[in-house]
Amino acid sequence: MLLELPIQKIPIQEIKIKKKVRLFIKREDLIHPQISGNKYWKLFFNINNYLTENPEKPFIITFGGAFSNHISAVSAVGNLAGIPTLGIIRGEELKDKWRDNPTLLFAKRNGMNLKFVTREEYRHKEKLTEFLQKEFSGALIVPEGGTNEDAVKGVKMMLNNETKDFDYLCTAVGTGGTVAGISKYCEDNQKVIGFKAVDDDSLENRISELTSKKNFNLIDSSFGGYGKIKDENIRFINDFKEKYEIPLEPIYTGKMMQRIFELIDENYFPENSRILCFHTGGLQGIEGANLLLEKQNRSLII
Numbered sequence: 001m002l003l004e005l006p007i008q009k010i011p012i013q014e015i016k017i018k019k020k021v022r023l024f025i026k027r028e029d030l031i032h033p034q035i036s037g038n039k040y041w042k043l044f045f046n047i048n049n050y051l052t053e054n055p056e057k058p059f060i061i062t063f064g065g066a067f068s069n070h071i072s073a074v075s076a077v078g079n080l081a082g083i084p085t086l087g088i089i090r091g092e093e094l095k096d097k098w099r100d101n102p103t104l105l106f107a108k109r110n111g112m113n114l115k116f117v118t119r120e121e122y123r124h125k126e127k128l129t130e131f132l133q134k135e136f137s138g139a140l141i142v143p144e145g146g147t148n149e150d151a152v153k154g155v156k157m158m159l160n161n162e163t164k165d166f167d168y169l170c171t172a173v174g175t176g177g178t179v180a181g182i183s184k185y186c187e188d189n190q191k192v193i194g195f196k197a198v199d200d201d202s203l204e205n206r207i208s209e210l211t212s213k214k215n216f217n218l219i220d221s222s223f224g225g226y227g228k229i230k231d232e233n234i235r236f237i238n239d240f241k242e243k244y245e246i247p248l249e250p251i252y253t254g255k256m257m258q259r260i261f262e263l264i265d266e267n268y269f270p271e272n273s274r275i276l277c278f279h280t281g282g283l284q285g286i287e288g289a290n291l292l293l294e295k296q297n298r299s300l301i302i
C-alpha cells in the first residue's frame with residue numbers, strides 16, 4: 001500500500017452566513033500536502049491495486065493540461081514511491097516553456113518525464129493510449145483527471161458517518177468522477193449537486209454511466225469557460241479567504257463556492273437545508289494562475 005487511509009479526520013467546518021440555510025465545507029484539500037483533495041482518492045485504488053499486482057518495473061503514465069492538479073498529484077506519487085512517471089501534456093508550444101509553468105516545473109522536479117503533444121493529438125487520447133499500452137506493456141495508464149471505475153470507488157472514502165447528516169452534497173466537476181462517486185455512495189435521501197467548471201454537455205451521460213443513480217444535478221459554474229478567470233472570481237476568492245480563512249483556487253472550488261453563494265441568495269435551497277461542499281483541493285494552481293494574471297496586469301489571488 002502506497003497511499004494510506006489518513007488517520008487524522010478531515011475536518012468539516014461551518015461557514016457562517018446570515019441566511020436560512022447552513023453551509024459547511026469538508027477540507028479534503030488538507031489530506032496530503034502534495035496529493036491534494038479528490039485526486040488523492042481518485043488515485044487511491046488505481047495506484048494501490050496496480051502495486052499490489054507487483055509489476056516487475058512499475059511505470060505510471062497519465063494525461064493533463066499545463067496547470068493540471070492531476071499531473072501534479074501523479075508526479076508526487078511517483079516521487080514518493082520511486083516509480084517513474086510520464087505525463088502527456090496538452091500543448092506542443094509548452095515544449096520550450098515548461099520552466100515558466102509552476103505545475104510542470106513541480107512535475108519535472110518530481111522526476112516526471114513530460115511529453116508535449118498538439119491539441120489535436122491530445123483530443124484523440126484513445127489512440128494515444130492504445131499506442132502507449134503497446135509501447136509500455138505493464139505500465140499503469142491513468143486517464144485524464146484520473147476518472148475511471150477505481151477512481152469512483154476511491155471517492156467513497158470522502159463519505160463517512162459525518163457526511164450522512166447533510167441534505168445537499170456539493171462538488172466541483174471536471175471529468176465527473178468525483179460527483180459520480182458521491183452520487184453512487186451517498187445516502188438515498190441526499191441530493192448531489194455537481195458544479196460544472198467545464199461547459200460540456202456530454203458530462204451528464206458520462207456521469208450517469210459511472211453512478212447508476214439519478215440523485216445528482218449539474219449546475220453550470222464555468223463563468224465563461226474552463227480555466228477562464230474573471231475579476232469577480234478573484235474578488236470572491238480573496239473575500240472568502242479573508243472572511244473564512246479558507247483558500248480556494250480559481251478553476252474549480254472558487255467558482256463552485258461563488259455559484260453556491262448565488263444560489264443561496266436566490267433561495268434555491270429550501271429553508272433549514274444543510275449543505276456540505278467538498279473542498280477538492282487544487283491549491284497548487286494558484287501560483288500558475290497568478291503568473292498569468294500578473295502578465296495581464298490584473299489583481300492577484302492572495
Ligand SMILES: *Cc1c(COP(=O)(O)O)cnc(C)c1O
Pocket residue numbers: 037038039069070145147172173174175176177178179252253280281282283
Ligand atoms: C480535478 C478536480 C476537480 C474535478 O474532479 P472530477 O472528478 O474530474 O470531476 C474538482 N476540483 C479540483 C480542485 C480538482 O483538482
